[in-house]
Amino acid sequence: MKGGPLKFLLPAAALLCLQACQPVEPWERGNLAKPQMALEPNGTHSALRAHTFATRESASAATSAAGGGCGCN
Amino acid sequence: MAATEPDRPAAARSTALLALTAAAMALPGMAPSTAQAQDSENVSLEYHRYEEGSRDLSSSYLFVKPKPLEVDSLSLAAQGTLADRIFFGLDYTQDTWSGATPVTTLPHAAIGAQIQSGASIPTYYATNLKRQPVVPNYSIFNGRTYPRVNDSRLADVIASASPETRREISGKIGYRWDSTTASFGAGISDEPDYKSYFINTDGSLDLNQKLTTVNWGASFTYSDIAASLASNTAADFGAYTDQIRLKGTESYLYGSRHDVSANAGVTQILSKDALVAGEIGYTRSAGYLSNPYKATEFAFDDPHQFIDITQLRTVFIKGVLEERPRLRNQWNFDIRYIQYVADTDAALHFDYRFFHDDWGIDAHTFDVSLYQPLGDGWMIVPGARYYTQSAAYFYKPFFLFNQAFPVKLPRNPEVPAQIDFSKVRIQHYSSDERLAGYGTATIELAIDKQLKENLRVELGADYSYRSGQLKLGGGGVQNFADLHSYTVYATLKFDLAGRTGLEDYRNGAAIGGDGQTQDAAAAPASAIAPVPAGVRFTRLLTERGDFAISLHHDYGIQGGDTLHGTDTVSDARIAKLDCGGQDCTRRVAGAYAHSTTLDILYAPVAGWTLQVSPQLVDLHLDETDLGGGGIILPPHPGLGPGGGTIPPNLFHSSAGLGDTGIYVLKQLFGDDGNRIDAAVGLSLPTGSTDKRVNKSSDYLSYFLQPGSGTVDFAPTLTYRGGTGRFAWGAQLGWVERLESSNDAGYRLGDRVQGSVWGSYRVLDWLTASLRGVGTEQGVIHGRFKPHVTPVQNGYKIVNGQPVPIFKNVVQPQTELGPMDQPGSYGGRFGDIGFGVTATVPSGAFAGNRLSVEWLQPVADDANGYQRARTGALSLTWEAAF
Numbered sequence: 017m018k019g020g021p022l023k024f025l026l027p028a029a030a031l032l033c034l035q036a037c038q039p040v041e042p043w044e045r046g047n048l049a050k051p052q053m054a055l056e057p058n059g060t061h062s063a064l065r066a067h068t069f070a071t072r073e074s075a076s077a078a079t080s081a082a083g084g085g086c087g088c089n
Numbered sequence: 090m091a092a093t094e095p096d097r098p099a100a101a102r103s104t105a106l107l108a109l110t111a112a113a114m115a116l117p118g119m120a121p122s123t124a125q126a127q128d129s130e131n132v133s134l135e136y137h138r139y140e141e142g143s144r145d146l147s148s149s150y151l152f153v154k155p156k157p158l159e160v161d162s163l164s165l166a167a168q169g170t171l172a173d174r175i176f177f178g179l180d181y182t183q184d185t186w187s188g189a190t191p192v193t194t195l196p197h198a199a200i201g202a203q204i205q206s207g208a209s210i211p212t213y214y215a216t217n218l219k220r221q222p223v224v225p226n227y228s229i230f231n232g233r234t235y236p237r238v239n240d241s242r243l244a245d246v247i248a249s250a251s252p253e254t255r256r257e258i259s260g261k262i263g264y265r266w267d268s269t270t271a272s273f274g275a276g277i278s279d280e281p282d283y284k285s286y287f288i289n290t291d292g293s294l295d296l297n298q299k300l301t302t303v304n305w306g307a308s309f310t311y312s313d314i315a316a317s318l319a320s321n322t323a324a325d326f327g328a329y330t331d332q333i334r335l336k337g338t339e340s341y342l343y344g345s346r347h348d349v350s351a352n353a354g355v356t357q358i359l360s361k362d363a364l365v366a367g368e369i370g371y372t373r374s375a376g377y378l379s380n381p382y383k384a385t386e387f388a389f390d391d392p393h394q395f396i397d398i399t400q401l402r403t404v405f406i407k408g409v410l411e412e413r414p415r416l417r418n419q420w421n422f423d424i425r426y427i428q429y430v431a432d433t434d435a436a437l438h439f440d441y442r443f444f445h446d447d448w449g450i451d452a453h454t455f456d457v458s459l460y461q462p463l464g465d466g467w468m469i470v471p472g473a474r475y476y477t478q479s480a481a482y483f484y485k486p487f488f489l490f491n492q493a494f495p496v497k498l499p500r501n502p503e504v505p506a507q508i509d510f511s512k513v514r515i516q517h518y519s520s521d522e523r524l525a526g527y528g529t530a531t532i533e534l535a536i537d538k539q540l541k542e543n544l545r546v547e548l549g550a551d552y553s554y555r556s557g558q559l560k561l562g563g564g565g566v567q568n569f570a571d572l573h574s575y576t577v578y579a580t581l582k583f584d585l586a587g588r589t590g591l592e593d594y595r596n597g598a599a600i601g602g603d604g605q606t607q608d609a610a611a612a613p614a615s616a617i618a619p620v621p622a623g624v625r626f627t628r629l630l631t632e633r634g635d636f637a638i639s640l641h642h643d644y645g646i647q648g649g650d651t652l653h654g655t656d657t658v659s660d661a662r663i664a665k666l667d668c669g670g671q672d673c674t675r676r677v678a679g680a681y682a683h684s685t686t687l688d689i690l691y692a693p694v695a696g697w698t699l700q701v702s703p704q705l706v707d708l709h710l711d712e713t714d715l716g717g718g719g720i721i722l723p724p725h726p727g728l729g730p731g732g733g734t735i736p737p738n739l740f741h742s743s744a745g746l747g748d749t750g751i752y753v754l755k756q757l758f759g760d761d762g763n764r765i766d767a768a769v770g771l772s773l774p775t776g777s778t779d780k781r782v783n784k785s786s787d788y789l790s791y792f793l794q795p796g797s798g799t800v801d802f803a804p805t806l807t808y809r810g811g812t813g814r815f816a817w818g819a820q821l822g823w824v825e826r827l828e829s830s831n832d833a834g835y836r837l838g839d840r841v842q843g844s845v846w847g848s849y850r851v852l853d854w855l856t857a858s859l860r861g862v863g864t865e866q867g868v869i870h871g872r873f874k875p876h877v878t879p880v881q882n883g884y885k886i887v888n889g890q891p892v893p894i895f896k897n898v899v900q901p902q903t904e905l906g907p908m909d910q911p912g913s914y915g916g917r918f919g920d921i922g923f924g925v926t927a928t929v930p931s932g933a934f935a936g937n938r939l940s941v942e943w944l945q946p947v948a949d950d951a952n953g954y955q956r957a958r959t960g961a962l963s964l965t966w967e968a969a970f
Contacts, residue, residue, distance in 0.1 A: 039298070040300060040358050040360060040361050045358070045361060047361055047429040047431070048358060048362075050429070052434075052435065052460035052461075052462065053364070053436045055356070055366060055425065057460060057470075058133075058535075058537075058547055059166070060134075060135045060166050060580055060582070061135055061137070061535075061549065061578060063164070063166075063180075064135060064137045064162055064182070065576075067182075068137075068139050068160070068162075068576065072523065072574070073476060073523060073529070074444075074446075074448075074450045074452060074481070074524055075419075075421075075442070075452035075454065075476075076419075081274070081287075081289055082285075082289055082309075082310045082348065084257075084278060084285065085255045085257065085278045085280055085285060086255075086282060086283035086312075088316070088381065088382050088383075089158060089186050089188075089382065
């Protein structure tokens with residue numbers, strides 16, 4: 017893998033762990049609950065978009081859903 | 090937003106409060122944050138259209154310029170809870186693919202040579218003594234050689250495939266403990282050439298006072314491939330002779346593959362305004378991983394070839410079905426960061442993904458988008474994406490070998506020379522541009538609007554540009570592979586959280602779906618009892634601003650005997666019919682029509698309903714050869730001995746957007762147990778009547794055209810009544826074509842249909858129905874107009890390059906059988922329909938209604954010669970929200 021992703025991911029993981037030490041109380045999570053803060057604000061579109069890209073590009077995400085068809089054309 | 094409006098009615102405020110409570114319950118600290126999606130109860134529907142721009146075909150040698158690739162997708166997803174801790178998800182997706190994509194890539198000089206020789210496919214190109222491809226002008230000989238120009242460009246060869254539709258259905262069910270979830274799912278993806286079966290599992294665990302969520306998933310997919318090689322017959326079958334067999338009269342490539350995938354990730358709340366999610370995934374794919382529709386060009390430059398006075402070398406080329414490795418290991422690393430922007434109440438989403446596989450492809454994806462609320466329920470979402478990948482180690486636009494063409498012996502003189510692969514040192518090869526090195530830049534924009542407390546609509550579009558020059562680090566593929574593409578989509582999302590359905594249902598409010606509360610009060614429930622699935626135009630809204638949707642799917646099958654009027658006729662008789670001055674050679678074996686219609690209903694004024702009904706259709710026509718004038722199939726490696734009269738193609742399909750109806754619905758009469766409703770509208774010709782036979786300017790038969798091509802007047806009158814558990818109704822509808830002919834030269838016959846039904850409510854939530862249907866449809870008027878076909882008529886030299894000269898030849902539409910004849914459409918038909926309707930009595934989906942009806946033909950009096958009808962299935966989902 018030529019070390020490419022690890023160079024990026026390790027500092028990110030370290031940053032994540034440092035940050036995680038800051039407690040966020042339940043009553044402070046109002047902003048996090050807003051729809052625009054969801055990981056996938058429009059899940060149906062995200063799935064179709066990912067399917068379109070996966071049939072036009074070589075990289076495709078590993079997901080637990082799978083399926084997807086040929087996309088041969 | 091909605092909750093802060095000062096003058097909202099009390100009922101709306103309480104719903105808003107409910108929504109706010111639900112939102113609060115979804116706070117990471119108050120409910121399992123991991124299951125945010127699983128907590129929600131919603132239905133979403135999306136139409137999505139992907140379209141590629143025209144490719145650079147200026148250099149190609151094509152009679153008919155093919156349409157670029159188009160994909161129309163429709164997706165319906167529902168998720169909810171069955172009991173306190175059990176959740177489920179159901180997904181249905183269909184995509185229809187049509188248009189042309191590259192089959193192979195050639196040195197451009199080979200196209201120049203093809204134009205000058207008039208050959209049907211490129212077979213060679215010339216080079217100078219430095220082995221640079223050149224295009225000589227063979228029409229001018231100066232006593233020593235021909236003038237030539239250097240030409241190192243590459244060109245795509247484009248081919249159309251018949252439009253076809255993929256359908257995928259999947260479901261999952263899961264259980265939620267206090268801080269853990271687990272779910273299992275399965276699904277099927279089905280298209281004519283490719284079937285996938287998959288199972289999956291995933292789960293999550295909340296840690297650290299729900300600041301941290303760990304999630305994992307795994308899946309297994311098995312796929313069966315059966316791809317027709319009809320559009321690739323010129324290619325050498327290479328390594329696949331064992332996998333290619335005859336199916337009917339076409340050669341098919343059979344293969345299978347399986348994919349195992351696993352992923353694990355962490356979502357971490359970083360602060361009250363930011364969170365990050367990381368995921369690692371691995372996929373192992375094994376089996377037939379190649380693309381059956383792509384060929385690779387092998388070019389053989391014999392170092393010992395005789396070079397004459399012209400000082401030109403000849404390089405022979407041959408297309409070969411591509412061969413990729415049979416194993417692929419893929420890794421994904423994904424990291425997402427979401428930051429709340431307090432000043433504008435926006436959220437910034439960053440996503441970076443790294444992909445690596447053992448085919449030599451490294452890919453990076455950068456995604457950024459801003460979710461910016463604008464107030465009053467509006468949100469705007471601009472975004473950008475950059476994708477870059479390196480090429481697979483076995484990708485080349487074409488493969489050049491420094492050796493003579495290794496002819497496979499013994500050679501069959503009747504077919505082009507085949508390659509002896511034991512003499513070619515290469516194992517894996519592909520020229521599929523998706524395996525090349527390139528970059529793609531995308532800009533996106535979406536607009537989201539909360540229409541009601543529980544209804545959101547999102548409209549979006551994106552534009553992408555793919556180019557070798559955009560590859561990170563340079564060295565991408567040449568510009569022949571540049572590509573523009575566009576996407577537009579619309580999503581409707583119904584949030585069902587907080588619905589208390591059962592009470593609404595018992596009060597009759599949910600029976601007709603949204604907006605029928607007033608009807609329920611005015612008339613007993615029996616008068617608005619469910620109608621059979623095949624009956625349309627019975628959903629009327631009452632209050633101004635009401636909104637509803639219904640989804641219909643109809644599937645009609647004609648697979649019985651061939652009828653002439655009410656009599657069965659033999660194939661021998663059809664073979665004696667006149668087809669454009671010759672005996673007919675084909676008849677229909679089976680005709681299959683799918684149509685999916687979305688009814689969008691809105692009441693702009695109290696008591697008036699406006700209905701817009703777009704439609705997607707998917708049509709298949711199988712034909713049987715009657716042996717009268719088929720084409721002789723040559724012997725071919727892998728196909729066994731040839732000979733016999735065999736038609737070149739027996740399966741036709743077509744698909745795409747159908748016609749769009751726009752109607753106004755109004756109740757004309759209503760009392761205690763009866764009502765009469767009218768619908769008046771137009772069907773607009775948004776469906777194509779220009780679908781053509783592959784590689785030909787002939788139209789596909791009338792049956793396979795997705796639209797009518799004419800503006801049609803379509804009124805309907807419906808009576809409904811009932812008492813107690815019994816209900817009954819009658820409907821009369823007709824379609825009158827308002828234009829004398831469409832652009833293709835014909836118009837469909839007018840149609841009148843009447844039906845009468847009775848239904849009985851067996852259980853509170855289940856109704857059974859019986860219906861009689863009579864239909865009369867006229868013959869097609871006019872016929873496909875003669876079409877102009879450009880035919881090559883020599884060439885001329887422009888700037889040293891041969892440019893083909895075409896002459897236009899007017900040809901009538903080819904008739905092969907009754908399906909190509911306007912008189913063999915329509916007739917008088919009688920059916921009996923058996924139906925059931927289930928209405929969800931309680932829970933988040935209360936009031937949603939699912940109806941199924943099977944129409945069994947009982948009387949056929951067909952115009953002309955037609956296949957008898959086997960039956961028709963109707964499915965209707967009436968959404969209530």
